[in-house]
Amino acid sequence: MQDTALAARPLWKRLPWLDYSGKVSPLKATVFVALFIPGLVTLYRYEADMLGGRPITEVIHVMGLWGIRLLAVALAMTPFRQVFRQPKVALIRRMIGVAAFCYLAIHFSFYVVDEKYVLLTVASEIVHRFYLTIGFSALLIMTALAVTSTDGMMKRLRRRWQTLHRLVYLAAIIGTVHYFIQVKLNVFEPTWFAGVIAWLLLYRVMAHWLGIPRASSFVALLSLSIAVGILTAVGEYAYYAIFTGVRAGRVWQANFTLAAGLRPGWIAMAVGLTFTVLATLWNLSEKWRMPRSDPSGRLAPARRAARSS
Numbered sequence: 001m002q003d004t005a006l007a008a009r010p011l012w013k014r015l016p017w018l019d020y021s022g023k024v025s026p027l028k029a030t031v032f033v034a035l036f037i038p039g040l041v042t043l044y045r046y047e048a049d050m051l052g053g054r055p056i057t058e059v060i061h062v063m064g065l066w067g068i069r070l071l072a073v074a075l076a077m078t079p080f081r082q083v084f085r086q087p088k089v090a091l092i093r094r095m096i097g098v099a100a101f102c103y104l105a106i107h108f109s110f111y112v113v114d115e116k117y118v119l120l121t122v123a124s125e126i127v128h129r130f131y132l133t134i135g136f137s138a139l140l141i142m143t144a145l146a147v148t149s150t151d152g153m154m155k156r157l158r159r160r161w162q163t164l165h166r167l168v169y170l171a172a173i174i175g176t177v178h179y180f181i182q183v184k185l186n187v188f189e190p191t192w193f194a195g196v197i198a199w200l201l202l203y204r205v206m207a208h209w210l211g212i213p214r215a216s217s218f219v220a221l222l223s224l225s226i227a228v229g230i231l232t233a234v235g236e237y238a239y240y241a242i243f244t245g246v247r248a249g250r251v252w253q254a255n256f257t258l259a260a261g262l263r264p265g266w267i268a269m270a271v272g273l274t275f276t277v278l279a280t281l282w283n284l285s286e287k288w289r290m291p292r293s294d295p296s297g298r299l300a301p302a303r304r305a306a307r308s309s
């Protein structure tokens with residue numbers, strides 16, 4: 001059924017802002033335009049000489065950050081679709097994933113520019129610097145996923161497509177480690193970001209074991225968010241204890257006072273809790289958003305569709 005639909009779609013009906021029936025999808029069109037914004041803003045800042053003394057390095061940083069942020073947004077689409085019961089979100093997941101790849105490809109290209117296009121140096125650095133070796137491995141995975149993201153490849157690879165595309169989890173983990181290592185001293189941002197990635201991956205494990213309805217419950221999401229907050233704080237403590245000369249006990253204690261501001265564990269937990277509260281409110285408001293049932297007591301079609309999605 002899906003195969004026939006994929007095979008039948010002519011090229012003009014596959015434009016990024018169209019849905020499967022070939023009509024303009026406001027959701028897809030808006031996301032498509034929004035995905036260009038970070039790139040266009042960076043281009044403008046580059047042209048206007050607003051990127052500081054080392055503009056190429058700044059472009060590498062900004063593109064790397066947007067690449068990994070969009071990768072996280074793409075990973076967030078599945079929990080969002082399942083918990084908020086929004087099947088339409090599936091329409092934009094692939095587009096966001098491909099955009100993440102494009103930003104990362106630019107990130108890499110500017111690294112090559114920074115190395116004065118000497119590909120031998122680039123290759124040697126990738127081989128000898130661990131953070132570049134793993135960054136490059138993650139980019140290779142993202143390239144494979146982007147190349148096989150077309151309808152045609154989906155059809156050709158069938159079940160293997162899903163197996164292949166599960167590698168996105170590995171790319172997200174390796175990409176986060178690359179982010180973490182290159183920061184060198186202040187690991188504040190990559191630590192809470194790693195917590196968010198952990199939430200997104202552990203949600204999937206939870207949905208696999210408990211089933212989507214139970215994994216979407218307030219208690220399950222709340223427990224996951226608290227667990228991820230603690231895990232992030234423990235990870236931060238372990239990093240300082242193992243890899244630095246800093247007294248890790250003081251880093252741990254900073255979690256219980258606001259003197260050093262909100263620590264990464266609290267931020268990762270807050271992101272999870274925000275999702276939990278919004279999802280709970282959204283699902284509770286279902287009865288006001290949709291007609292409850294017809295006089296025979298059966299669920300109204302819109303409500304039934306939301307339940308089964």
Ligand code: HEM
Pocket residue numbers: 060061062064065067068104107108111126132135136137138139142171175176178179182183
């Ligand atoms: C999926 C793959 C990748 C991801 C997700 C990624 C992500 C990132 C992120 C988030 C940063 C930090 C930006 C900041 O702190 O402002 C970064 C920095 C960097 N990345 Fe990547 N990156 C990837 C692949 C690569 C590759 C293939 C290379 C080059 C071979 C590379 C070279 C660099 C360099 C040179 C820096 C800056 C390091 C510094 O300033 O000392 N990255 N990357």
